[in-house]
Structures are given as structure tokens and as C-alpha cells.
Amino acid sequence: MKVKCIYGIDYDSNIYLITGEKNSVVDTGTGLHNKRVVEEIEEYVNPKKIDQIVITHEHFDHTGGIKKIKKHLSENSKIISHKKAAFKIEKGESNFAKMLGTEMESVPVDIKIDEGDEIDMGNEKWLVLYTPGHSEGSICLYEEKSKSLISGDTIFAYGSFGRYDLPGGNANLLRKSIERISKLDVDNLYPGHESIVEGDANKHIKKTLQNTSYIWYIMTNPRIILNKFKWKENTDFKEIKVEYTHRGAPNDKKMISGEEIIDVGRSFMKTNSAEIPFHRVIKIKYRDEIIFERKKHTWI
Numbered sequence: 570m571k572v573k574c575i576y577g578i579d580y581d582s583n584i585y586l587i588t589g590e591k592n593s594v595v596d597t598g599t600g601l602h603n604k605r606v607v608e609e610i611e612e613y614v615n616p617k618k619i620d621q622i623v624i625t626h627e628h629f630d631h632t633g634g635i636k637k638i639k640k641h642l643s644e645n646s647k648i649i650s651h652k653k654a655a656f657k658i659e660k661g662e663s664n665f666a667k668m669l670g671t672e673m674e675s676v677p678v679d680i681k682i683d684e685g686d687e688i689d690m691g692n693e694k695w696l697v698l699y700t701p702g703h704s705e706g707s708i709c710l711y712e713e714k715s716k717s718l719i720s721g722d723t724i725f726a727y728g729s730f731g732r733y734d735l736p737g738g739n740a741n742l743l744r745k746s747i748e749r750i751s752k753l754d755v756d757n758l759y760p761g762h763e764s765i766v767e768g769d770a771n772k773h774i775k776k777t778l779q780n781t782s783y784i785w786y787i788m789t790n791p792r793i794i795l796n797k798f799k800w801k802e803n804t805d806f807k808e809i810k811v812e813y814t815h816r817g818a819p820n821d822k823k824m825i826s827g828e829e830i831i832d833v834g835r836s837f838m839k840t841n842s843a844e845i846p847f848h849r850v851i852k853i854k855y856r857d858e859i860i861f862e863r864k865k866h867t868w869i
């Protein structure tokens with residue numbers, strides 16, 4: 570069994586090609602770079618010999634290319650996703666697609682899977698783990714012999730994790746899904762975006778768990794930050810500055826001065842000009858003192 574990563578460009582997800590007895594494609598990108606994707610697939614396997622396209626979750630950056638890739642496969646090839654993802658894929662609506670100036674076409678899903686099912690990919694059986702939090706229909710796929718995990722947008726390398734602020738997202742569910750995944754023994758991590766890890770991926774997942782746990786702790790106990798720095802009730806909120814990253818532009822940092830801090834119930838920080846999901850925050854400063862800092866952030 571071989572796992573080949575076709576790295577996503579722009580908004581595209583990574584696309585995995587798993588070859589062996591059952592040739593499989595996992596995720597499809599937006600479809601906006603499909604020519605290149607198909608050319609890359611052809612370098613490794615004849616598309617007519619691909620048995621199935623498996624989808625990790627319903628978001629357009631993973632599903633937009635389904636129809637375009639499927640065109641090159643044999644008629645008998647199947648589309649597979651979690652039943653909750655299938656509902657959205659078959660509906661075919663996506664605000665994300667509209668934002669990118671295109672449409673998400675509705676696509677029938679042939680096989681609807683759930684927790685505990687197994688999918689034959691390559692030469693092995695991969696276990697389906699239902700891991701909601703980034704979206705309602707998110708799954709991870711685990712192969713025990715090679716200790717490989719396809720993690721969708723639940724967990725990324727270097728301690729990063731998926732957004733929970735999009736429709737269908739839920740911070741608490743994401744935290745629980747990550748906690749669950751962290752109990753697996755994983756050597757190879759194949760996430761929905763950015764770097765893959767081949768060898769000792771447990772370290773990366775452990776870091777992700779630490780980051781999520783910390784953020785959850787602050788989200789549910791916001792006064793902890795404040796008390797730690799001898800916060801006074803009459804502190805001037807206008808002197809708080811929040812540094813955060815912007816969606817789609819990981820290096821585009823912006824300083825915003827805020828009037829309020831953490832709105833616990835909604836896990837967002839309200840500022841003068843924006844609402845910032847807490848997982849995007851890198852630093853919180855009061856005057857020149859850093860009262861919160863996180864080295865690794867997430868942007869997917």
C-alpha cells in the first residue's frame with residue numbers, strides 16, 4: 570500500500586492517493602486546479618483503475634473537485650462520505666464556493682458511512698472514526714498496521730487543529746474528537762492541509778491536544794488570564810490589543826484594539842471592528858505587557 574499526497578494549492582485541500590488492491594482518492598480539493606490534480610493522479614495510477622473517492626468532510630475545499638475527478642474514473646467508481654457530510658454534498662450548496670466565485674454542484678454519494686465502519690483502501694482496511702467539531706460530517710480514517718491516520722481538518726501537523734467557528738462547527742466537540750484521536754498510536758499523519766508527517770506523528774497530535782485543551786480552558790475560564798495579571802474591574806479595555814491571523818493568509822497579521830474581551834458563550838472575542846474566533850488569536854496585549862501568547866495557530 571502506498572499513500573501519495575497531492576498537496577493543495579490556494580484553498581484546495583490535500584488530496585491523497587492510496588494505491589494497492591483498492592485504489593482510492595481521499596478528498597478532491599475545490600476543483601479549481603483540477604487539471605493539475607488529474608495530471609498528478611495519472612503519474613501514479615490510471616484513473617480508470619480508481620475504485621472510489623472518499624471524502625473526510627463536507628466543506629467545499631475538500632468536495633468541490635468530486636465531479637471533475639469522477640469524470641476521469643470508471644463508471645463503477647463510488648463516492649463515499651459520512652452520512653452527515655453526504656447530506657450536504659448531495660444538497661450542493663456552499664457559501665465558500667460562492668466566495669470563490671463558483672458553485673458547489675450537488676453530487677450523489679453512493680456509500681454513506683458512520684463510526685466503526687471499515688473502508689478498503691490500498692491493501693488494508695481503514696477504520697472510520699466519526700470526529701465532529703470542525704464540521705458535522707467530519708471523519709478520520711485509521712489504519713492500524715501502518716499506524717496511519719487521515720485526519721481531515723480535525724488535526725494538522727505541528728500542534729494545529731481545524732476551525733470550529735464555521736457553520737456546523739463546535740469547539741467542544743472538536744476538543745473531544747481530538748482527545749479521542751490522541752489515544753491512537755499514530756506514526757503517519759495525513760491531514761487535510763499542509764505538511765504530512767511520516768514517522769512519530771504522536772508528538773504532533775499530543776501538541777494539538779495540549780493546544781486545544783489550553784484554549785478550551787481559557788474559553789471556559791476567561792478570568793484566569795485576567796486574574797493571573799492582577800486584572801482590575803475598571804481596567805480600560807481600549808488598551809487591550811489583539812493580534813490574530815486572517816483566514817487564508819497565515820502571515821497576514823493585523824492589530825486590532827478591542828473594547829471587550831472574551832465572550833465566553835460564543836468563543837469569540839469582540840473588538841471594535843471584528844469578531845475574532847479565539848483560536849485565531851496569537852497574542853493579547855495590555856499596554857505593552859503580553860498577557861496571552863500562543864506560538865502555533867490554525868487557519869484552515
Ligand SMILES: [Zn+2]
Nearest residue numbers: 582630722761
Ligand atoms: Zn479544509
